[in-house]
Amino acid sequence: MSLLIKNAVIVNADQIYQRPQDILVEEGMIAKIAPSLSVGTTVIDVKGKLVMPGLIDMHVHLREPGREDKETIETGSRAAAKGGFTTVLCMPNTTPVIDNAMIVEAILKEARRIGLTNVIPVGAITKGQNGEQLTDMFELRQAGCLALSDDGKTVANSRLMRLAMEYAKMVGLLLIEHCQEPVLWGRGVMNEGDNSTLLGLKGDPGISETVIVARDIELANYLNSRIHMAHMSLKRSVELIRFAKSQGIQVTAEACPHHFTLTDEAVKTFDTNAKVNPPLRTQTDVEAIKQALKDGTIDCIVTDHAPHTQEEKELDFDHAPYGMIGLETAVGLTITELVIPGILSWAQMVEKMSTAPARIVGLANKGVIREGADADMTIIDPEKVWKVRKEDFFSKSKNSPFIGRTLKGAVVTTIYNGRVVYAISPGVV
Amino acid sequence: MAEWTHKDLLDVQNLKREEIELVLETAKSFREVSARDVKKVPALRGKTVVMLFSENSTRTRTSFELAAKRLSADTINISANSSSIAKGETVLDTARNLEAMNIDAIVIRHPSSGVPDVLARHLKASIINAGDGCRAHPTQALLDLFTIKEKLGRIAGLNVGIVGDILHSRVARSNIWALTRLGARVTVSGPATLMPIGIERLGAYVSYDMDEIVRESDILMLLRLQMERQEDKFLPSIREYAKQFGVNRERLKQAKKDILIMHPGPTNRGVELSAEVADGEYSVILDQVTNGVAVRMAVLYLLLGAKK
Numbered sequence: 001m002s003l004l005i006k007n008a009v010i011v012n013a014d015q016i017y018q019r020p021q022d023i024l025v026e027e028g029m030i031a032k033i034a035p036s037l038s039v040g041t042t043v044i045d046v047k048g049k050l051v052m053p054g055l056i057d058m059h060v061h062l063r064e065p066g067r068e069d070k071e072t073i074e075t076g077s078r079a080a081a082k083g084g085f086t087t088v089l090c091m092p093n094t095t096p097v098i099d100n101a102m103i104v105e106a107i108l109k110e111a112r113r114i115g116l117t118n119v120i121p122v123g124a125i126t127k128g129q130n131g132e133q134l135t136d137m138f139e140l141r142q143a144g145c146l147a148l149s150d151d152g153k154t155v156a157n158s159r160l161m162r163l164a165m166e167y168a169k170m171v172g173l174l175l176i177e178h179c180q181e182p183v184l185w186g187r188g189v190m191n192e193g194d195n196s197t198l199l200g201l202k203g204d205p206g207i208s209e210t211v212i213v214a215r216d217i218e219l220a221n222y223l224n225s226r227i228h229m230a231h232m233s234l235k236r237s238v239e240l241i242r243f244a245k246s247q248g249i250q251v252t253a254e255a256c257p258h259h260f261t262l263t264d265e266a267v268k269t270f271d272t273n274a275k276v277n278p279p280l281r282t283q284t285d286v287e288a289i290k291q292a293l294k295d296g297t298i299d300c301i302v303t304d305h306a307p308h309t310q311e312e313k314e315l316d317f318d319h320a321p322y323g324m325i326g327l328e329t330a331v332g333l334t335i336t337e338l339v340i341p342g343i344l345s346w347a348q349m350v351e352k353m354s355t356a357p358a359r360i361v362g363l364a365n366k367g368v369i370r371e372g373a374d375a376d377m378t379i380i381d382p383e384k385v386w387k388v389r390k391e392d393f394f395s396k397s398k399n400s401p402f403i404g405r406t407l408k409g410a411v412v413t414t415i416y417n418g419r420v421v422y423a424i425s426p427g428v429v
Numbered sequence: 430m431a432e433w434t435h436k437d438l439l440d441v442q443n444l445k446r447e448e449i450e451l452v453l454e455t456a457k458s459f460r461e462v463s464a465r466d467v468k469k470v471p472a473l474r475g476k477t478v479v480m481l482f483s484e485n486s487t488r489t490r491t492s493f494e495l496a497a498k499r500l501s502a503d504t505i506n507i508s509a510n511s512s513s514i515a516k517g518e519t520v521l522d523t524a525r526n527l528e529a530m531n532i533d534a535i536v537i538r539h540p541s542s543g544v545p546d547v548l549a550r551h552l553k554a555s556i557i558n559a560g561d562g563c564r565a566h567p568t569q570a571l572l573d574l575f576t577i578k579e580k581l582g583r584i585a586g587l588n589v590g591i592v593g594d595i596l597h598s599r600v601a602r603s604n605i606w607a608l609t610r611l612g613a614r615v616t617v618s619g620p621a622t623l624m625p626i627g628i629e630r631l632g633a634y635v636s637y638d639m640d641e642i643v644r645e646s647d648i649l650m651l652l653r654l655q656m657e658r659q660e661d662k663f664l665p666s667i668r669e670y671a672k673q674f675g676v677n678r679e680r681l682k683q684a685k686k687d688i689l690i691m692h693p694g695p696t697n698r699g700v701e702l703s704a705e706v707a708d709g710e711y712s713v714i715l716d717q718v719t720n721g722v723a724v725r726m727a728v729l730y731l732l733l734g735a736k737k
Contacts, residue, residue: 194627200542200564200599203626269550270543314519316541318562 002026003418004040005377008051010369011346013355023051025375028418033371044420046379049412052350053369054086054376056357058176058254059151059230059302060327062088062119064110065103066095071307071396073107076327077116079305079395081422083327084411086376087118087357087366088305091151092129099124099135101143108144116421118376120361125150125164125175131157134164137171146361149176151230152277154212156182161216165225174361176228179212179237180204180278189318191264191279199267201317204279206234213237217244220251228360229253231304233278235288242297252360253292254302257326257333258401260289266401272313273401276306277322293352294343300356303330307397325395329388329402331380335409339382346382354378375418384410433731437549437556440565441607449610453575455727456720462499463722472734473502477532480506482559483520483539488694488718489559489568493536496725500734505532524548533733537561555732563597569693570603572724574611576717577648580689585612590642591633592674593652593701594623594663600693601652605631618642619652619674622663639674640683648689651676651701667700677703681711689713 003025010017010033022037023030062076071079073090080088090107092098098107104121111119123140127133129150137148148168154177155161161177168175185208190196192203213229217240220227232238232253244251258276263283266274274280292298306323313320334353338344344352358367365374388402414422431447441449462470478497482490490506497504507523524535534555537545542562549556560566577584589608595601595617608615609632616634617624628635636642643649654670664670676690690702690712698704707714 192626194630197625197627198602198631200562200602202563270546311519314521316520316539316544316547318541 002031002040002042003375003415003420004037004043005051006043006045007047009049011050011052011350012368012370013347013351016347020047023369023377025415025418028375030369030371030373030375033369044413046413048381050346050380050382051369052378052380053354053367053373054414054416055084055331055353055378056087056361056363056366057085057303057305057327057330058089058300058357058361060088060090060305061093061307061323062090063094063307064107070309073110073119074114075394075396076305076307077111077114077119079325079327079393080117081414081416082394082411083329084331084378084380084414085117085327086378086414086416087120087363089120089122089147089361091122091149092124093152097124097129098122099127099129101136101139104140104143104145115417117416120144120146122151122176123148125155126160129153131155131160134160134167137167137173141171141173145173147174147176147228149178149230151176151178154178154180154182158215158219162219162223165219165223165227169223169225174226174228176230177212177216178230179209179216181208181211184208184211188279189275190267191281193264193282195264195267199270201267206236206281209234209278210236210240213240217241217249217251221247221249224250226250226252231256231259231278231302232289232292232298233259233281233285235285238288238292238297242292245297252299253297254300255289255293255298256302256304257330257337258324260286260293261333261337262286262401270317271401272315272317272320273324273399275317275320275322276324290338290343293338294348299352299360301330301334301352303327305395307395308399309397313399323399325393325397325400328393328395329400329407331411332386332388332407332409333402335380335382336407340408375415377415378411379413379415380409381412382409384408384412386410435732437545438567438728438732439545439549439556439558441567441570441603441610442565444610446610449571449574449607452571452724452727452731453578455731456575456723459726459730460720460723462726463719468499469501470499471501472730473497473500476502476534476733478502478504478534478536478729479527479532480504481524481527481535481537482506482508484560486538486560488721489538492718492721493559493725496722496729499722500726500729502729502733520544521547521551524552528552528554534729557728557732560599562599563602564599565603566599567603568721568725568728569600570607571728572717572721573604573650573691574607575720575724576691576713577689579716579720580713581647581687584608587613587647588645589613589615589648589650590618590646591615591650591652592618592639592642594654594658595619595628595652596623596625597655598652602631604650605633609633616642616646620664620670623658640680643676643680644683646688647685648691649676650691652693653695653697654700671700675701675703676706678705678709681706691717694718
């Protein structure tokens with residue numbers, strides 16, 4: 001069983017092939033890349049399309065176990081494949097929390113049964129995400145975790161975070177911090193600023209994020225440890241990270257499409273689909289996030305895909321849950337908002353959405369198209385113009401503020417582990 | 430005179446100057462109805478108005494209910510305890526069910542900002558905001574305008590001081606919109622910890638010099654200080670608040686001779702104002718309550734009656 005991809009314009013983070021290549025895939029691996037190949041049982045011609053290493057989303061919520069009414073590993077995997085993601089890291093704020101080997105193994109088993117995307121569970125930093133006691137990190141690593149996070153919550157206790165960094169470094173796990181000092185945050189429902197005053201909604205002051213960014217930079221510096229900052233939303237956070245990197249501190253960071261496309265103006269209609277944590281900020285912050293992606297201060301783009309049911313999102317703004325889905329719109333938004341305006345090159349897009357995540361998480365055979373690498377590939381039609389429609393989402397939930405938006409650039413085929421796991425219906429192409 | 434074109438009353442922010450004046454003019458004619466022996470006109474006969482109150486309120490709910498009844502509308506009360514979220518039903522769902530029973534208007538009070546807007550978007554019935562979260566209380570602002578105009582004959586050019594917990598006050602926000610739109614100059618004051626970021630963008634000035642505000646204001650609007658704010662650590666103490674921002678007879682000695690003291694109620698006597706000021710010659714607090722009925726009659730009439 002082999003697959004031949006013909007006329008591929010291969011885009012790697014460090015190089016774009018000048019001439020289209022043929023890619024031969026055998027047994028889940030890229031067997032050969034050459035200008036003209038003629039073997040293979042299945043042949044797909046991708047003339048005019050870009051072929052990227054399979055995209056990697058370091059930050060999704062698959063909701064299983066516990067909230068299968070919002071999303072399951074199966075529906076989330078389908079959404080990931082449609083969005084071009086061949087690897088996703090799923091966050092541990094499930095019920096029960098992913099804080100022991102049994103749950104990690106159960107998720108991996110279910111994900112393999114489905115086989116549409118590579119699911120890597122992120123374990124919790126503290127048991128039950130309660131911020132009190134460290135998880136059994138060695139055991140989590142053995143079970144298959146590559147990273148830990150208490151996502152949804154900050155590890156507020158600074159001493160405990162210090163211990164977590166020391167222990168995770170020893171075990172060889174990445175720590176991902178959800179940066180939001182809980183007392184300063186005070187369960188604000190939108191960005192604190194002119195618009196929260198106007199709307200009479202409780203604001204989250206950006207300092208809730210930046211004090212934790214600053215604290216963790218100091219911890220990482222002191223302990224010579226790594227830290228990865230989740231979903232950065234502010235200009236000030238970017239400045240702190242840029243400074244830390246200039247000092248050689250081992251900090252990496254991610255940003256979400258909604259934080260480089262939307263501002264808190266989107267909340268003005270009380271649209272709960274625009275309620276997200278960290279909240280949508282200001283135009284100044286949006287520009288800073290874009291600049292930080294361009295200059296490398298922010299290493300990668302993640303979705304923070306957070307499915308919620310329609311019933312929950314129909315609650316009032318104070319009570320509706322935080323979060324929006326993102327797997328199926330990330331590529332379109334990144335191309336439309338960053339690549340077409342010239343903020344990122346195609347190669348940089350690959351860096352942000354595949355190569356950097358692979359490097360940060362430690363996936364040696366992913367994030368690049370080369371002979372011997374895993375056969376995960378995302379094929380993109382850079383010219384395709386499409387409209388985000390509620391009825392087209394594969395995700396079980398439809399909570400997207402981008403419904404109705406027209407985007408340019410779309411995933412047409414996703415290849416995971418040497419197999420086509422998603423292909424846009426031929427009639428639509 | 431302006432035409433009334435709105436289906437709903439959500440905030441004064443989206444009312445034009447002429448539309449505000451139309452409400453005030455209409456209220457003037459309805460004020461007289463409440464002074465009659467038979468306090469009823471048939472303007473809204475056959476209309477059904479639902480009071481959906483998910484937050485405690487005596488004054489506003491009674492005022493709206495009287496307003497609707499004096500216009501001959503049928504009214505129904507639904508209060509927080511008997512409805513919605515506790516049972517897992519969203520407000521929108523509750524409202525959809527009410528609309529299915531062919532009601533004409535929903536007067537809604539809700540602790541979360543924006544709920545009236547969401548209902549207005551989804552329903553054909555008229556939605557009247559009777560206070561949502563910290564965001565808007567349009568009929569309170571309109572009745573305040575009515576009272577000022579009645580007492581002083583004008584609004585343009587007046588200095589209005591609004592003092593208290595501005596951060597959590599929907600009355601302050603709606604009054605800033607309403608007063609500035611009609612040409613008044615609004616200065617807000619209160620503890621810095623209860624002053625929201627960017628309040629100047631709404632058109633207000635900020636000052637912490639209470640004596641200066643007392644000296645320069647034509648109208649002082651004092652807001653109720655919620656005792657919980659001290660527990661939330663916004664304030665060192667209620668005593669300190671009363672000392673710095675409270676209005677008593679002594680402090681009023683420096684005020685203009687025809688200053689109006691207003692308060693949306695209920696008052697905390699001894700905190701934001703002393704009893705003698707609340708009951709004194711400058712106070713128009715009870716006139717506000719009286720005018721509230723007339724203004725709400727005007728709003729109900731413009732939304733439900735005038736169009737046919």
